[in-house]
Amino acid sequence: MFQLWSEVQSLHPISLSFLSILFVLFLFKLTRSRTGKLNLPPSPWKLPVIGNLHQLGTLPHRSLQSLARKHGPLMLLHFGQSPTLIVSSVEGAKEILKTQDLNFSDRPRMNFQDRLVYANYHLAFSPYGEYWRQVRKVCVLQLLSQHRVNSFKSVRQEETDCMLNDIRKSISSGSPIVNLSDLIFSFTNDVTCRVTLGRKFGRDEGGKKFFKIIKEFMYFIGAFNIGDFIPSLAWINNFNGLNARMDKNFEELESFLGGVIEEHIQDRKTRKFGSEGVEDFVDVLLGMEKDGSIGVPFAKDNIKALIMDMFLAATDTAAATMTWAMTELLRHPEILKEVQREVREVAKGKTHITEDDAAQMHYMKNVIKETLRVHTPGPxxxxxxSREDAKLQGYDVPAKTRVIVNAWAIARDPAIWEEPDEFRPKRFENSSLDFKGNDFEYLPFGAGRRICPGIAFASPTMELPMANLLYHFDWTSPNGEVPDVEEGLGIVAYKKSPLRAIATPYRV
Structure with a gap:
């Protein structure tokens, strides 16, 4: 053995290079012979090195829908060196998210996780295992339970009142045109800040800086990162500025979140928890760190990761959904009048609407449901x-294959939905379909083990402000223009241009 190695070392460099090339060709042939025996899902033609990356387009969910119509609802694409199964059917989604959920419950490691250290502890991105199971259990039982969500009812009510007052002030100052996109985003951010961090950060320079940090972090999650698909080219990020941006964002997050945690540690020594007399999320997590009740290693970095999870799950998605709902109502005045009629009949002259009132507004809930279908926030x-080799509808899916479920394409499938591109809230009347992960033709929050745990938090955060906006004001588009439905680029499908509307106070 050692003699053979000595002989190899003594070979001329050219000969050694030739042998290396032969060895690589042998491995390539061996790999092809093995994969040739597999019955892989159909694939579109791909380019060398980049594979099918050039076919993604600026709105990948739409591009992938078009490709699926040509190649089938189970389609194998190659994004650089990453084989990726695209699922665009109810049957495929059910197989991935229910029947074989355990095998497909892992997450691929993303390049940004190597730069933002505590990103490894995110509930959304951590691999399937004991840490993920224990942390998810904590989030579901301690942070996002119905009891915990109900304990923050007053926060949602107060922030809704603040939003309504901002609109009234704008009208009284002679500016009836309201930027609903900004207004709604500020509402969801303020609610999330108070529930998670114990206070909101306002709209001064400090508050604007904080929101900019959060937005930047969300950008990295959805941004194209060459290192995720072609690891050997990850060095390019040193020259295109992406790594420098990530490093800067990590430093800013570290400084901000570290300050929030330290502030809570000091306050816990002298105060009762939260301005509403209940613990915020940071307090709960600090208590778990102290008593070790979570059952896995848990320290400050874990707390920072879960704080960010709350903002990722609770802010952009809820804001995008409410903005799209108001957009569609302005595009369909007859539906707007109909839902306002219901809201005002339920309220019956009250000065403000409560969550108990909103719970009785079934048509308004259907408006939100239809918005989640037509404008799936995470398309x-x-x-x-996949953790192991799998068989999926007759096809072979090797271990370590990435799987993307195109929830948007499923929600627009004409084989499932009548006139799928039309906004028709009444399609949910007398329908048992819900967004809790039991119906695979409707997956705005996902399903299975990896379903978004914040559904109970999201529902009242959307329903209460929507009901109040519809109750207290009549809404029209400036100059009678129909709002556009152009989508922005990102992990969340938000409205690209701000939604502006004229607010006219409704006399109760």
Missing amino acids: LLIPHQ
Whole structure:
């Protein structure tokens, strides 16, 4: 053995290079012979090195829908060196998210996780295992339970009142045109800040800086990162500025979140928890760190990761959904009048609407449901990854294959939905369909083990402000223009241009 190695070392460099090339060709042939025996899902033609990356387009969920119509609802694409199964059917989604959920419950490791250290502890991105199971259990039982969500009812009510007052002030100052996009985003951010961090950060320079940090972090999650698909080219990020941006964002997050945690540690020594007399999320997590009740290693970095999870799950998605709902209502005045009629009949002259009132507004809830279908906030579910080789509808899926469920394409499938591109809230009347992960033709929050745990938090955060906006004001588009429905680029499908509307106070 040692003699053979000595002989190899003594070879001329050219000969050694030739042998290396032969060895690589042998491995390539061996790999092809093995994969040739597999019955892989159909694939579109791909380019060398980049594979099918050039076919993604600026709105991947739409591009992937078009490709699926040509190649089938189970389609194998190659994004650089990453084989990725695209699922665009109810049957495929059910197989991935229910029947074989355990095998497809892993997550591929993303390049940004290597730069933002505590990103490894995110509930959304951490691999399937004991840490993920224990942390998810904590989030579901301690942070996002119905009891915990109900304990923050007054926060949602107060922030809704603040939003309504901002609109009234704008009208009284002679500016009836309201930027609903900004207004709604500020509402969801303020609610999330108070529930998670114990206070909101306002709209001064400090508050604007904080929101900019959060937005930047969300950008990295959805941004194209060459290192995720072609690891050997990850060095390019040193020259295109992406790594420098990530490093700067990590430093800013570290400084901000570290300050929030330290502030809570000091306050816990002298105060009762939260301005509403209940613990915020940071207090709960600090208590778990102290008593070790979570059952896995848990420290400050874990707390920072879960804080960010709350903002990722609770802010952009809820804001995008409410903005799209108001957009569609302005595009369909007859539906707007109909839902306002219901809201005002339920309220019956009250000065403000409560969550108990909103719970009785079934047509308004159907408006939100239809918005989640037509404008699925996360059109492509966060990628799954197979843990072992699998068989899927007759096709072979090798271990470590990424899997993306195109929830948006399923929600627009004409084989399932009548006139799928039309906004028709009444399609949910007398329908048992819900967004809790039991109906695979409707997956705005995902399904299975990796379903978004914040559904109970999201519902009242959307319903209460929507009901109040519809109750207290009549809404029309400036100059009678129909709002556009152009989507922006990102992990969340938000409205690209701000939604502006004229608010006219409704006399109760």
